Amino acid sequence: MICPNCNRDTAHLDKTTQAVKVLGKDEYILMQDIPVTKCNSCHETLFDAKVAKQLDEFRKNPELAAEQLVKVAKFPKVA
Numbered sequence: 190m191i192c193p194n195c196n197r198d199t200a201h202l203d204k205t206t207q208a209v210k211v212l213g214k215d216e217y218i219l220m221q222d223i224p225v226t227k228c229n230s231c232h233e234t235l236f237d238a239k240v241a242k243q244l245d246e247f248r249k250n251p252e253l254a255a256e257q258l259v260k261v262a263k264f265p266k267v268a
């Protein structure tokens with residue numbers, strides 16, 4: 190499929206997992222299986238408007254997400 194970023198025919202549908210910040214709070218929601226368009230040429234990962242709207246919905250209403258213990262690690266500094 191055509192990549193909306195670089196216009197080459199090298200994009201495909203995929204799924205990704207990403208942490209999104211809760212609106213106005215220092216909290217995150219780990220969003221799993223987010224449908225995205227990924228491009229093999231420009232390596233862009235794009236959400237369509239419907240997906241972006243759904244992500245916003247979770248950012249505004251974090252109670253929609255299930256509570257689950259998640260381990261968090263900061264990547265160590267590389268010298």
Ligand SMILES: [Zn+2]
Nearest residue numbers: 192195228231
């Ligand atoms: Zn592209």
